[in-house]
Ligand SMILES: Nc1ncnc2c1ncn2[C@@H]1O[C@H](COP(=O)(O)OP(=O)(O)O)[C@@H](O)[C@H]1O
């Protein structure tokens with residue numbers, strides 16, 4: 001029989017929109033309200049880097065706030081004994097097991113059974129192609145928080161992410177990125193296409 005979470009809340013948006021900060025704030029709130037250890041939160045973060053087992057780490061949000069948790073490659077690496085499970089970088093969830101998404105989804109369903117789950121994921125890649133994984137979890141969530149950042153060119157609300165470094169890879173944790181709004185994106189694309197036609 002299929003298993004279900006008690007609830008799923010999702011935070012989606014471009015880079016710098018506050019997804020990790022929202023999870024960090026949720027974690028602090030849950031810790032404050034926890035009477036027993038099992039009431040508290042467990043925090044995991046998907047990474048492209050290969051990790052054989054959950055790797056305890058501390059990292060920073062783009063605003064410089066520290067978060068502690070474990071880096072993972074697969075849902076099978078999650079050992080969650082608490083009622084609340086928080087997972088960041090959900091867009092990378094199937095990266096290491098592309099060939100067997102079905103099994104990975106079954107493992108996810110096992111892990112989340114009866115838990116309150118909070119997921120954060122990137123909406124689009126730097127070419128504006130949606131991350132299917134983020135889309136899937138958004139569809140099964142009870143609540144979806146759509147976040148925006150500030151465009152690095154004009155300061156208006158931004159829902160896209162621009163890649164600053166030259167690599168062409170879709171998946172790249174090392175490249176540099178900045179948030180960008182629709183207007184500025186359109187301007188850049190039309191300048192690029194004018195340059196291409198004049199060559
Ligand atoms: N252009 C920007 N727009 C919005 N926030 C920015 C920008 N540049 C830096 N920040 C900082 O990034 C923080 C959000 O970081 P973070 O939670 O890590 O975002 P995400 O997980 O969505 O990439 C903001 O609170 C702010 O301090």
Ligand SMILES: Cc1cn([C@H]2C[C@H](O)[C@@H](COP(=O)(O)O)O2)c(=O)[nH]c1=O
Nearest residue numbers: 014015016122125126161170171172173
């Ligand atoms: C746009 C884009 C981003 N990435 C990577 C870069 C970061 O490691 C994460 C996003 O982190 P954040 O918490 O949203 O700041 O994704 C990528 O691999 N490909 C892309 O196109």
